[in-house]
């Protein structure tokens with residue numbers, strides 16, 4: 053009998069559904085557009101997308117090596133992107149239609165797999181996909197708690213965001229803080245503001261700080277990681293969410309220091325070390341409460357060198373392995 057999810061409190065199988073979501077419609081255009089102008093022929097090439105590169109690195113075999121049965125769900129959003137280009141953006145929100153339709157697709161896939169009692173691992177893709185992943189597991193696992201590991205709080209509302217990039221907004225959609233947004237009717241509030249903990253914050257917009265304070269949202273910035281140490285921070289998160297809470301880990305690799313994960317959309321210095329990132333994943337696996345894992349914002353298109361690409365892809369894979377039960381001993 054596999055040992056890894058045998059001790060899981062909420063899953064009923066030893067299967068892990070891997071959802072590959074190569075999607076960048078919710079992130080700043082800057083890097084990608086710049087890249088396009090130089091490498092216009094290659095931008096849709098899998099070489100420049102996180103999920104296929106993590107799979108190519110052997111991630112599925114690695115997961116099987118941890119005693120999981122693996123089911124892979126591939127996705128290709130190229131056709132949908134073309135179709136959505138014709139839709140005019142909702143107010144100043146960029147690519148609203150593309151983000152919504154993509155997220156709805158991923159949401160349905162995750163709901164289906166989670167209902168089978170499977171672990172869900174989603175490979176992103178930008179963090180607007182968090183709307184899909186958390187709502188997908190929340191549809192099956194009642195009273196879901198979320199640990200959102202990120203340099204950013206991703207909690208801007210459609211009114212407070214000044215960039216209009218939806219990868220900065222998923223938490224406000226999930227919690228309902230942004231209200232019902234046109235075109236996102238499929239997405240209903242599914243996460244209480246007292247069921248989310250942030251770890252790793254260090255680049256939070258002023259309106260986001262206000263939202264966090266006003267709603268009394270549990271947030272551990274890098275200051276708190278320095279102050280208490282990562283083990284205490286994770287312990288406080290688990291205590292806060294409670295032992296009877298199924299947990300979804302949404303890990304944005306920009307939570308890591310750029311020296312650890314350079315190839316990502318919005319790197320911010322002063323981030324989690326390699327070990328701190330892996331500690332979070334291993335400790336959450338150990339809790340037996342994990343039902344969903346996101347590894348987000350792995351973006352090989354933004355690397356300045358092959359080394360940066362490979363480094364970021366590898367760290368994405370090893371975070372996933374730690375969350376799925378790989379231990380050092």
Ligand SMILES: [Mn+2]
Nearest residue numbers: 179202206304
């Ligand atoms: Mn994020």
